[in-house]
Structures are given as C-alpha cells and as structure tokens.
Amino acid sequence: MKNGYRIYALILAAGKGERAGFEHNKMFQEFAGTTPLRRCLETFSGVQELDGIAVVSREEESDIVRRETEGIKKNIVITSGGDKRQDSVYNGLIAIRDKADIAVIHDGARCFVSEDLIKDCISSCIEYGSGVAGKMAKDTIKEVDDNGVFKKTLDRSHIAVIETPQVFFLRDILSAHEEAMNSGLVGTDDSSLMEAMGKKVRLVDGRASNEKLTYYEDFEKAEMEHMPKDIRVGQGYDIHRLVEGRELILGGVRFEGSKGLLGHSDGDAVLHAITDALFGAASLGDIGDHFPDNDDRYRGADSALLLKDAADIVRGNRWIIGNVDITVFLEEPKLGSKKGEMRKRISEILEIDPEKISVKAKTFEKLGPVGRGEAIAASATCMICR
Numbered sequence: 001m002k003n004g005y006r007i008y009a010l011i012l013a014a015g016k017g018e019r020a021g022f023e024h025n026k027m028f029q030e031f032a033g034t035t036p037l038r039r040c041l042e043t044f045s046g047v048q049e050l051d052g053i054a055v056v057s058r059e060e061e062s063d064i065v066r067r068e069t070e071g072i073k074k075n076i077v078i079t080s081g082g083d084k085r086q087d088s089v090y091n092g093l094i095a096i097r098d099k100a101d102i103a104v105i106h107d108g109a110r111c112f113v114s115e116d117l118i119k120d121c122i123s124s125c126i127e128y129g130s131g132v133a134g135k136m137a138k139d140t141i142k143e144v145d146d147n148g149v150f151k152k153t154l155d156r157s158h159i160a161v162i163e164t165p166q167v168f169f170l171r172d173i174l175s176a177h178e179e180a181m182n183s184g185l186v187g188t189d190d191s192s193l194m195e196a197m198g199k200k201v202r203l204v205d206g207r208a209s210n211e212k213l214t215y216y217e218d219f220e221k222a223e224m225e226h227m228p229k230d231i232r233v234g235q236g237y238d239i240h241r242l243v244e245g246r247e248l249i250l251g252g253v254r255f256e257g258s259k260g261l262l263g264h265s266d267g268d269a270v271l272h273a274i275t276d277a278l279f280g281a282a283s284l285g286d287i288g289d290h291f292p293d294n295d296d297r298y299r300g301a302d303s304a305l306l307l308k309d310a311a312d313i314v315r316g317n318r319w320i321i322g323n324v325d326i327t328v329f330l331e332e333p334k335l336g337s338k339k340g341e342m343r344k345r346i347s348e349i350l351e352i353d354p355e356k357i358s359v360k361a362k363t364f365e366k367l368g369p370v371g372r373g374e375a376i377a378a379s380a381t382c383m384i385c386r
C-alpha cells in the first residue's frame with residue numbers, strides 16, 4: 001500500500017525460455033543456490049509498498065511455483081498464463097483486479113531487479129500515471145533493411161531501451177489489454193498497449209544490474225557473479241541415556257522394540273546435534289539458548305519442531321542451508337534401512353534435498369557408555385552460506 005493504493009506485483013514465469021537451452025523452464029534453473037523465480041520473489045517480498053505478489057506460470061508448473069513461494073512473506077496468488085506474453089499479463093491482471101489498484105508487471109527472467117528500481121517505478125506511477133524501467137540507448141542505433149543494409153542512423157539521444165518493471169494503474173492497463181484484444185493488436189508489450197490507447201507512458205531510469213537471463217551463458221555468468229561469498233561450517237554433538245519405557249526416536253524416525261532416550265524433549269539426539277550445528281554455523285548460540293530445558297513449553301517436545309524453528313531462524317538471518325553430515329554412535333539397534341528413512345525425514349524438516357543429507361552409523365566397540373548400550377550419541381556437521 002502506498003498513498004492509499006493497493007499494489008500487487010505480477011511476475012511473469014510462463015515462458016518456455018527456449019533460448020537458454022534447458023529441458024525445463026529457465027525460471028526454475030538453479031544457479032548460485034537459487035533460481036530466477038526465487039530471487040525475484042525474495043526481492044519483491046522486501047518491497048514494503050507491495051500488498052502481494054501474483055506469479056503467472058504454466059498450469060502444469062503451478063506445483064513447482066507453489067514450492068518456490070514457500071516462506072515468502074507476502075500474499076501470494078498463483079495463476080495460469082496463456083500462449084503469449086500478452087495473454088499471460090492479461091490473465092494475471094484479471095487474477096488481481098479485485099485486490100489491487102496498481103500492477104507492477106515484471107519479467108521473471110530479470111531476477112536481479114533491485115528494490116529501489118521497483119520503488120522508483122511505483123512512485124512514478126503514482127505521480128505520473130505510469131513508470132516503465134528502461135535505459136537511454138548508449139550504442140549507435142541503425143535502421144536496417146531486409147538485407148541487413150543500413151538505411152539510416154537514429155538519433156540515440158531520444159531512444160530508450162525498455163525493460164521491466166512496468167507499473168500502471170490496473171484499470172488503465174486492463175482496459176488497454178481489452179481494447180487490444182478487440183482491435184486484434186497482438187505481440188506488443190504493455191507500454192505499447194498503453195500508448196495505443198493514447199496514454200502517456202513515462203521512462204524510469206533503469207539500473208545496470210537489471211539484466212535479463214536469456215541464454216545459457218547468462219546463467220553461467222550469473223553463477224560466477226552470485227556465488228555465495230560467505231561460507232561457514234558448524235558442528236553439533238549430543239548424547240542421551242537409554243532407558244526402558246520410552247520410545248526410541250532418532251532423526252525423527254520411530255524405532256520399535258528398543259529402549260528409548262531419556263530427555264526433557266523426546267530425546268532425539270540426532271536432531272539435537274543438527275540443531276546445534278546450524279546455530280553454531282550461524283554463530284547464533286546453542287539449542288539451550290533458544291529452547292531452554294527448564295521451559296515447560298519444551299517438555300516432551302517433538303524435536304522436529306525445534307529443528308524446523310532453528311532452520312527458520314538461520315534462514316531468517318539470510319543463510320542458505322547447504323548440507324548436513326551426521327554420525328550416530330550406538331551399539332543397538334542396527335540402523336540399516338532406517339538410515340534412508342532418517343535422511344528423508346531430516347530433508348523434510350529442513351526443506352532441503354535428501355541428497356544433501358548424510359547419515360552414518362558407528363559402534364563404540366563396547367567401550368564407554370555408548371559401547372555398553374547405556375546411551376546413544378550423535379554428531380552433526382553442516383554448511384551454510386550467503
């Protein structure tokens with residue numbers, strides 16, 4: 001909301017992006033620990049003026065989009081695009097027309113857009129009725145004939161190259177689309193549709209960073225430039241006593257017919273070790289600082305919920321969770337196939353790929369409390385980056 005106007009972003013992610021040469025939509029192509037869509041969502045979610053974000057995607061990809069929007073703290077609308085960009089924008093406008101007075105239309109492939117450029121375009125729309133990001137041409141511009149022969153040199157001092165965001169009052173851009181449909185005008189961008197209606201459209205000075213990811217090489221370059229620069233490692237260790245009459249839960253997985261681990265919570269030493277490793281890597285204290293064992297809220301607590309909270313806290317400090325490597329020290333029971341189940345469960349709790357979780361087991365050769373079967377211990381190492 002700004003000046004009483006309700007504002008929604010419309011992120012276009014329905015294109016095929018064939019020029020990038022991936023087998024899937026380039027909006028979901030991973031680079032430097034993120035994807036173009038995720039990066040857009042994170043930037044737009046930081047813009048306070050926005051009331052929500054609508055993502056226009058292909059219907060068959062709506063589940064992937066839903067996953068990408070997890071954890072984004074804005075109202076989210078997911079809607080289906082059409083065959084052409086123009087149809088996708090129109091569908092998106094229809095999806096937000098009851099929620100918004102102003103639409104911030106943005107091409108998802110321009111995922112390095114900055115918060116201040118989005119804000120500049122919104123301010124321009126409020127003040128002048130529109131705000132379209134773009135740059136004045138800096139190269140020599142030639143008009144060419146069908147054979148590529150130069151016809152004339154254009155005066156670049158009055159030529160702008162148009163990008164997104166393109167911000168308009170929703171009623172204006174919606175009626176521009178409807179008029180275009182009625183008159184059979186296709187394949188033009190939103191600013192051209194507005195001009196066709198006789199509306200003035202205003203250029204907002206763009207930013208060098210607002211590049212579009214189009215070709216495979218663009219992704220390679222983005223990977224190099226946006227690789228996390230801060231990489232940290234954390235370790236955690238925990239041990240709990242084995243007692244009769246408690247259920248054994250390790251790595252969030254239940255084991256039948258075994259003694260259980262004594263503890264204030266459910267005693268899951270594996271999840272506690274991971275929790276400490278995460279807090280340790282981010283220098284955010286330890287499990288006891290965040291979830292004190294004299295606090296009744298955590299009596300019998302499901303350690304999965306504590307680990308989930310820890311992951312949220314770490315991510316809230318802008319960290320990406322890389323991988324987790326765990327060793328469980330125990331004589332009994334044999335972990336065997338349960339190791340796979342533990343990986344799967346831990347990956348669900350942390351919301352990272354199971355391939356990034358490793359679970360190993362070791363005995364203590366009958367030595368010490370673990371070796372005598374009186375306790376189970378676990379150690380975990382994790383990597384985080386940003």
Ligand code: MG
Pocket residue numbers: 238239240263267268269272
């Ligand atoms: Mg513990």
